[in-house]
Structures are given as C-alpha cells and as structure tokens.
Amino acid sequence: MIWSVAVSLLALMALSLPVGIVLFLLGIGVAEFYSSFPLLRGLGQMVWSSSASSTLIAIPLFVLLGEILVRGGVASRTYTALDKWLSWLPGGLIHANIATATMFSATSGSSVATAATVSTVALPQGESLGYDPRLFTGAIAAGGTLGILIPPSINLIIYGFLTETSIPQLFLAGLLPGLMMALAFILVTVGLCMMWPILGGPSRRFGWAERFRGLVHLVPILLLFGVVIGSIYAGWATPTESAAIGVLMAIGIATFFGDGLNVLAISEALHGTIRITSMIMLVIVAAYFLNFAMASAGMGRKLGQMIVGSGLSPFGTLLLVIALYIVLGFFIETLSLMVATIPIVVPIMAELGYDKVWFGILLIVLIEMALITPPVGLNLFVVQGTRKSGSMKDVIVGVMPYVAVMLLMIVALILLPNIALWLPSVL
Amino acid sequence: MRANRAVALLLGATLLLTVLFIVTDVVLRKIGRGALGGSNEISSYVMAAVASWGLSCALTERAHVRIDFVRQKLARRGQSIMDMLAMVVTNGVVLLVAVQCWPVLEKTILRGSTANTPLETPLWIPQGIWFGGWLWFALTSTALTLIGLYYLLSGHTKDFDATLGMGSELEI
Numbered sequence: 339m340i341w342s343v344a345v346s347l348l349a350l351m352a353l354s355l356p357v358g359i360v361l362f363l364l365g366i367g368v369a370e371f372y373s374s375f376p377l378l379r380g381l382g383q384m385v386w387s388s389s390a391s392s393t394l395i396a397i398p399l400f401v402l403l404g405e406i407l408v409r410g411g412v413a414s415r416t417y418t419a420l421d422k423w424l425s426w427l428p429g430g431l432i433h434a435n436i437a438t439a440t441m442f443s444a445t446s447g448s449s450v451a452t453a454a455t456v457s458t459v460a461l462p463q464g465e466s467l468g469y470d471p472r473l474f475t476g477a478i479a480a481g482g483t484l485g486i487l488i489p490p491s492i493n494l495i496i497y498g499f500l501t502e503t504s505i506p507q508l509f510l511a512g513l514l515p516g517l518m519m520a521l522a523f524i525l526v527t528v529g530l531c532m533m534w535p536i537l538g539g540p541s542r543r544f545g546w547a548e549r550f551r552g553l554v555h556l557v558p559i560l561l562l563f564g565v566v567i568g569s570i571y572a573g574w575a576t577p578t579e580s581a582a583i584g585v586l587m588a589i590g591i592a593t594f595f596g597d598g599l600n601v602l603a604i605s606e607a608l609h610g611t612i613r614i615t616s617m618i619m620l621v622i623v624a625a626y627f628l629n630f631a632m633a634s635a636g637m638g639r640k641l642g643q644m645i646v647g648s649g650l651s652p653f654g655t656l657l658l659v660i661a662l663y664i665v666l667g668f669f670i671e672t673l674s675l676m677v678a679t680i681p682i683v684v685p686i687m688a689e690l691g692y693d694k695v696w697f698g699i700l701l702i703v704l705i706e707m708a709l710i711t712p713p714v715g716l717n718l719f720v721v722q723g724t725r726k727s728g729s730m731k732d733v734i735v736g737v738m739p740y741v742a743v744m745l746l747m748i749v750a751l752i753l754l755p756n757i758a759l760w761l762p763s764v765l
Numbered sequence: 766m767r768a769n770r771a772v773a774l775l776l777g778a779t780l781l782l783t784v785l786f787i788v789t790d791v792v793l794r795k796i797g798r799g800a801l802g803g804s805n806e807i808s809s810y811v812m813a814a815v816a817s818w819g820l821s822c823a824l825t826e827r828a829h830v831r832i833d834f835v836r837q838k839l840a841r842r843g844q845s846i847m848d849m850l851a852m853v854v855t856n857g858v859v860l861l862v863a864v865q866c867w868p869v870l871e872k873t874i875l876r877g878s879t880a881n882t883p884l885e886t887p888l889w890i891p892q893g894i895w896f897g898g899w900l901w902f903a904l905t906s907t908a909l910t911l912i913g914l915y916y917l918l919s920g921h922t923k924d925f926d927a928t929l930g931m932g933s934e935l936e937i
Contacts, residue, residue, distance in 0.1 A: 352835045354851055355831065386895060390891065398815060579788075579791050609773050613826055613828045614828070615815055617823045619820070620823070674830050714832075
C-alpha cells in the first residue's frame with residue numbers, strides 16, 4: 339500500500355494537478371481500495387474538523403503579521419539599520435542581507451515575501467557598491483529560509499498539527515538550531531570574503547551615533563519577536579494568542595516606525611493573507627484526510643512489517659529518508675513536499691523510535707534546503723525575479739556555501755540530537 | 766472574478782476582528798478580570814470560514830500550488846492540455862468533497878446540535894457558513910472549467926493561460 343500511495347503521489351504531482359487535489363485523490367483512493375469500512379463518509383467530518391481549528395488560525399495571523407511589516411515599509415528600514423551594525427565585517431552588506439532575511443522570515447514565516455522584499459532593497463545597493471552578485475544574491479535566498487526554523491514558524495505549526503506534536507515544544511526545539519545556522523551563515527560569509535576579498539564589497543564602518551539612531555528601527559522588531567515568542571515559552575499565551583498580539587504590535591510598528599498604513603496597504607495585506615492561507619489550507623485539509631484514511635486502513639501495522647521485512651536498521655532508514663528528501667527537494671515545491679510526505683514518513687520514524695520533535699526539526703532543515711536547491715527552489719526564483727539582469731546561475735552558485743552549512747547542520751542534528759531537544763527538556 | 770476579491774477582503778476584515786477579540790480576551794485574563802471566553806471557539810469558526818470561502822479566491826488567482834517540472838518541458842499545446850486536465854480533475858474532486866460536506870451540516874440541522882462549550886453555539890451557523898464556502902468553491906471551479914474549455918476550443922490561448930495557466934508566487 340505504501341508503495342502504491344507513494345508512486346501515485348509522485349505521478350499525480352508530475353501531472354501538475356494542484357497538490358491539495360492530489361492528496362484528496364490519494365485519500366479517496368486509500369478509502370475506496372484499502373479499507374473495509376466506508377471511510378469516504380468521514381470525508382466531510384474530516385474537512386470540517388481540520389478547518390475549524392483554533393490552532394491553525396495562527397497561520398493566517400502570522401502571515402498577516404509579516405504582510406503588515408513588509409507593506410508598512412518596516413523591512414527596508416530594518417535593512418538600513420542592520421547594515422550600519424554589520425557592515426564592518428568582511429562581506430559587508432551581505433551580513434545585512436542574512437540578518438534582515440532572518441529577522442523577517444522569523445517574525446512572519448513567509449519566506450517568499452521576505453526574500454522578495456530584501457532583494458528589492460538590497461540589490462540596488464549591492465550593485466552600486468560592486469559586490470559579487472553570486473554570493474550577494476545567494477545570501478538573500480539562503481537567509482530567507484531560516485524563518486521556517488526559527489519560531490514562530492508556520493511550517494512547524496503545520497507539522498505539529500498533522501503529527502499531533504506540541505507546537506510550543508517544536509518552537510523551543512527550533513530556536514537553537516535556527517540561531518546556530520544564522521551564525522554559521524555569517525561565519526561562512528566572513529570566511530569566504532577573507533579568502534577571496536573580491537566576493538564582498540567595501541567593508542564600511544559607521545559611527546556609534548549612527549548605529550544607535552538605527553536602533554529605533556531594530557528595537558521594535560526585536561521587541562515584537564520577544565513578545566511573540568516569550569509569551570508562548572512563558573506559557574502566558576497559546577501560539578494563536580501570541581500571533582494575535584503580534585499582529586496588533588505589527589500594526590503599531592508599521593504606523594509609528596514605518597511608512598504608515600493606508601487603506602490600500604491594509605487591503606493588500608489582508609488580500610495576500612487570505613490567498614496564501616487558502617493555498618496552504620487546501621493542502622493541509624487534504625493531507626489531514628489522507629492521514630485519517632491511511633491510519634484507518636491500518637497503515638501503522640503494515641509499516642512495521644515492511645521495515646522488519648526490509649532488514650533495514652533504524653539508522654539506515656533514517657539515512658534513506660534523508661536522501662529521499664534531498665532528491666525530492668530538487669523537484670517539489672517545499673510546502674507540498676512537507677505536507678504530502680508527513681502522513682507517510684512520520685509514522686515510520688515514530689515506529690522506529692525517533693523523537694517526533696527532533697524529527698520535525700530535522701525535516702524542517704531538509705525543507706529549508708529544498709527551498710534553495712535547483713532546479714525547483716522557490717527562493718532562487720524569487721531573488722532572481724527581482725534582479726534586472728544576470729542569470730539564475732549566479733544565485734545557484736551563490737547559495738552553495740549555505741547549502742553546505744545546512745548539510746552540516748543535518749549531520750550535527752543526527753550526531754547531537756540535543757541541539758534540538760535540550761531547550762524543550764529544560765523549559 | 767471581482768466577487769472573490771470582495772470575499773477575500775471580507776474574510777480579512779473578519780480576521781482583524783478576531784485578532785481584537787483574542788487580544789481582549791488575553792488582556793482581560795491577565796489582569797484578572799475574568800475573560801470574554803470562547804475566543805478559542807470563535808476563532809476556530811473564523812478559520813473554518815477562511816479555509817472554505819478563501820479556497821475559490823486562491824483558485825481564481827491561480828495560487829493553489831502545482832508542480833511543473835514535467836509541464837515546463839512541454840510545448841505550449843501540451844501545457845494547455847495539462848492545465849485543462851488539472852482543472853477538470855480539480856473540479857471533480859471539489860464537487861465530490863462539497864457533496865461529502867453536506868451530511869455534516871445536514872446532521873447538525875436535523876439534530877439541532879449545539880457546541881459542547883459554555884457558548885452552546887448552534888452549530889448550524891458556523892457549519893452553514895463553512896458549507897457555503899465549499900459550495901461556492903464547487904461553483905467557481907465548475908465555472909472556471911467551462912470558461913477554460915471555451916477558451917481552449919475557440920483558440921483564445923492568451924485568455925486561457927490567464928485563466929487556468931500556471932500561476933506564479935512571484936506575483937504576490
């Protein structure tokens with residue numbers, strides 16, 4: 339059953355059917371052919387119970403938060419401020435690219451909007467200061483992926499929802515690996531630019547007075563991040579409640595520290611939020627039904643038998659799963675990759691005794707990699723899309739050092755699971 | 766489809782109201798003045814409305830994700846055929862799901878079910894809104910299938926691509 343589901347999944351996706359529809363079809367197929375109960379009767383109930391969810395409403399709220407910050411002009415101001423603080427490092431502006439992308443995708447969760455905004459602000463400056471376009475654009479594309487690991491991450495909410503794993507625990511687990519990767523990105527950039535100074539631009543120093551003036555634009559964002567994450571960790575608020583607080587704070591920040599919000603900006607932000615949310619929800623609702631159909635058709639038992647029968651050790655299976663994600667990540671859009679494979683892969687890993695929180699973090703790093711590996715890497719397209727000239731190859735070459743960091747992070751997570759599990763265990 | 770844009774804005778405005786409601790609830794709880802209560806429940810109903818009525822908005826704007834690594838290798842004619850196929854299959858599945866959603870609402874109405882919460886919300890209200898969204902999604906996708914077929918058969922290639930072609934996230 340697993341194999342026929344997996345093969346049909348890939349075949350139907352290759353036909354370019356919408357991913358949510360593919361998952362519905364698979365669920366209906368499993369319900370009709372592999373179950374002795376009339377599972378299809380449960381379809382409506384599954385659709386209702388997965389959409390009427392006070393957990394999932396955190397998704398549109400976090401998307402809205404990001405949309406408001408970006409459309410309110412907060413992102414570009416943050417970039418300028420971060421530039422003043424980080425440009426003295428070898429690699430100059432590139433660090434501002436990474437840091438801005440990290441901060442924004444972390445507060446919102448929409449990595450596409452972030453990458454687009456940062457490249458619009460950063461690219462003209464990079465060109466006029468004579469940066470090598472490859473590393474410069476690569477850093478924006480790679481930095482944008484960090485937001486799906488650093489909480490509040492929409493992807494972690496989806497993972498938690500579909501696998502019944504605690505979302506605050508996942509948020510705690512993602513924090514350390516996310517920050518480590520941001521730091522590693524910066525170190526790699528420094529290293530590369532010290533070896534080949536031609537890659538970076540002029541290293542510029544700004545006076546402390548100027549830096550502190552820039553803080554006006556950094557502190558509100560850091561405060562927003564602190565309140566949203568802090569209130570979840572401290573147990574004061576659920577992820578949904580903290581998202582709602584975050585939206586109000588974002589409106590305040592955009593009004594008082596950004597370009598302000600007019601009716602057009604607000605309606606654009608709302609419209610974008612609904613479109614992105616609905617796109618995500620069709621996939622989630624369908625995956626939820628597929629999950630239900632596969633579980634009711636007795637998949638857990640069959641999976642166990644399959645693994646015992648295959649003679650593969652748990653570690654061997656893990657390596658196989660990782661290899662699978664890396665290969666699929668070349669071709670399949672990331673959200674779909676994640677949601678479509680969770681019903682198949684996570685039960686296998688749980689059955690083998692791997693921690694679901696830990697595996698979630700590992701999965702997210704793999705998904706981040708898929709965002710920037712060609713030929714289908716969304717962030718590559720986004721950054722290239724905002725460039726006026728040059729070829730996609732530049733961006734692809736530019737992300738390679740960062741892909742290497744991600745591979746190292748995967749190895750580190752396997753060797754030292756505590757990178758992810760330590761924070762959830764002490765708090 | 767202007768109607769769908771209006772629907773999206775209405776949903777967005779509802780979302781903003783929900784934000785205010787949730788925050789008020791949290792603040793009241795923190796300062797120990799009791800709470801409005803039910804913010805969890807209300808927000809779940811809002812989510813159900815967004816996740817049904819928003820679907821057709823995403824459909825008309827071609828925002829539902831499709832994987833195009835095979836499609837992009839084809840000639841234009843082949844791409845149009847794949848777009849049409851995707852739309853027809855989508856239409857079929859959406860109709861099926863919408864039909865399967867009806868019994869949920871039907872049972873609620875027959876039994877007069879209320880939510881098992883302090884609010885005792887009569888469930889037909891949120892479920893009615895939710896089912897309406899799926900019905901609208903089914904209507905929209907049927908309309909799009911017919912429009913697409915017309916454009917395809919009458920050779921309006923540009924209009925066809927604008928209606929059913931591959932949307933791009935770059936347009937966001």
